[in-house]
Amino acid sequence: MAYQLYRNTTLGNSLQESLDELIQVLLQFDKAINNALAQRVRNRVNFRGSLNTYRFCDNVWTFVLNDVEFREVTELVKVDKVKIVACDGKNEMESIWTCLGETPLFSFLV
Amino acid sequence: MESSLERYFDQTVENDDHPTNDSHIFDPMIPYDSDLLIQESYYTPQLLQVHLSTELTSADLSFLSNDQEQQNDDEEGKDFTDQQQMIKHCQLLSVVKNSDGPENISHLPYQLTNQGIGTPIGNESSSICPVSMTPMTPVTPMTPVERSGIYPQLQNIVSTVNLACKLDLKRIALHARNAEYNPKRFAAVIMRIRAPRTTALIFSSGKMVCTGAKSEEQSRLAARKYARVVQKLGYPAKFLDFKVQNMVASCDVKFPIRLEGLVLTHQQFSSYEPELFPGLIYRMVKPRIVLLIFVSGKVVLTGYILQKEMSFLYLNSHLYDTVLDIAQVNIHNRTLMPEPFIKVWKKVGRSQNKRVGGRCAHEGKR
Numbered sequence A: 001m002a003y004q005l006y007r008n009t010t011l012g013n014s015l016q017e018s019l020d021e022l023i024q025v026l027l028q029f030d031k032a033i034n035n036a037l038a039q040r041v042r043n044r045v046n047f048r049g050s051l052n053t054y055r056f057c058d059n060v061w062t063f064v065l066n067d068v069e070f071r072e073v074t075e076l077v078k079v080d081k082v083k084i085v086a087c088d089g090k091n092e093m094e095s096i097w098t099c100l101g102e103t104p105l106f107s108f109l110v
Numbered sequence B: 001m002e003s004s005l006e007r008y009f010d011q012t013v014e015n016d017d018h019p020t021n022d023s024h025i026f027d028p029m030i031p032y033d034s035d036l037l038i039q040e041s042y043y044t045p046q047l048l049q050v051h052l053s054t055e056l057t058s059a060d061l062s063f064l065s066n067d068q069e070q071q072n073d074d075e076e077g078k079d080f081t082d083q084q085q086m087i088k089h090c091q092l093l094s095v096v097k098n099s100d101g102p103e104n105i106s107h108l109p110y111q112l113t114n115q116g117i118g119t120p121i122g123n124e125s126s127s128i129c130p131v132s133m134t135p136m137t138p139v140t141p142m143t144p145v146e147r148s149g150i151y152p153q154l155q156n157i158v159s160t161v162n163l164a165c166k167l168d169l170k171r172i173a174l175h176a177r178n179a180e181y182n183p184k185r186f187a188a189v190i191m192r193i194r195a196p197r198t199t200a201l202i203f204s205s206g207k208m209v210c211t212g213a214k215s216e217e218q219s220r221l222a223a224r225k226y227a228r229v230v231q232k233l234g235y236p237a238k239f240l241d242f243k244v245q246n247m248v249a250s251c252d253v254k255f256p257i258r259l260e261g262l263v264l265t266h267q268q269f270s271s272y273e274p275e276l277f278p279g280l281i282y283r284m285v286k287p288r289i290v291l292l293i294f295v296s297g298k299v300v301l302t303g304y305i306l307q308k309e310m311s312f313l314y315l316n317s318h319l320y321d322t323v324l325d326i327a328q329v330n331i332h333n334r335t336l337m338p339e340p341f342i343k344v345w346k347k348v349g350r351s352q353n354k355r356v357g358g359r360c361a362h363e364g365k366r
Helices: A004-008 A010-040 B004-016 B067-097 B102-107 B109-115 B122-128 B169-175 B216-232 B259-265 B309-332 B339-348
Strands: A046-057 A060-071 A076-088 A093-100 A105-109 B153-162 B179-181 B188-193 B198-203 B207-213 B240-252 B280-284 B289-293 B298-303
Touching: A004 A010, A046 A076, A046 B169, B153 B216, B169 B179, B169 B188, B169 B198, B188 B216, B198 B216, B207 B216, B216 B240, B259 B280
Parallel strands: A046 B179
Antiparallel strands: A046 A060, A060 A076, A076 A093, A093 A105, B153 B207, B153 B240, B179 B188, B188 B198, B198 B207, B240 B298, B280 B289, B289 B298
């Protein structure tokens, strides 16, 4: 019932412009985080688990692992279920891992 | 509402693969009362008991509408009785094998020749006749070491089937589990399931290749499971023209083989280039099977003759016997054979050759 007709008014257009500025902020964030992960992250983590499922489509790997141990020199984290989404960097694969069933969010450069 | 068949199958598929998109349209089920028993057609080396596969092909997964399917199943039923006859022949073989004297054995294995299997070697036709054994003459062997000992084990079956509907591969790769799709590299979805452990290539035309199964029945079952996955994603998948394309088996004759000798005596069938490949490639004409024969005594057989796996294995066992005969020709000719091989040959067993000169250390090892 709410018509989108009134977007093309002075008020609506000003709002659209403000929102576009905010989207630019998001794009800037994307660039910055990609850069930071590529340049500033140097630590190495090993992980081992059993593969539940895998998928490769659009050059993106998606894995679901069970009973995974993340091992760094300093510490060890065990998790029941992990979903790994890996996109293709230029030469490196950049992975963002989310742990399902636990709160910590890890980002590592593989 | 699903039949027990459908539920069983869903369970097995879900253990492998949970498609996230659950919207699907089922064909009306044919109620299936009996328990679903998956029995692969085992092949026991003893030859005395052979499990013919249960009525899996005709009864299971009938929700996949398929008219030609039913016809194929009827044909399979008929062929099994032929196989039972072959089984009886071979049982006869094994029973009489232990009897004394070469003469009795000569005609036995070649009952199979009536079924259209010929020994492909011209000068081996004398193996049908009983032959006297003297040590130094290159004779055709009359008592092969172990006729019913080792049979080839199937290692890989490649089969194809037509699902008869166009598929959106990207959508399948996105929704199905254990799928890979890289259109830049290869224009098909590569999907795997855990039981039976197989890999399928699924093309956008709806055609599918299933590899990795260890028996024909398993290959068919696996192909059905892949078709099920596709069907669950909403496609009207059928199961047309399932056909086994190739079978690979391996076995071990348990003694070293002199490949140079083999290529000399059977040059029209063999090709052996040790600098290219260490195995001898023996192309048997009838039945059309290619054997890779290695010095160690391991043999790889590939090719696909008849529709039935059992026939394949029986024929292969016959081929094995033939190859054994071929190889034994080389062994009997001691001038060609180096010392160590002679020792091995003695150990493996020529206990049935009572007339052979020289010591026979002990009865042949079984």
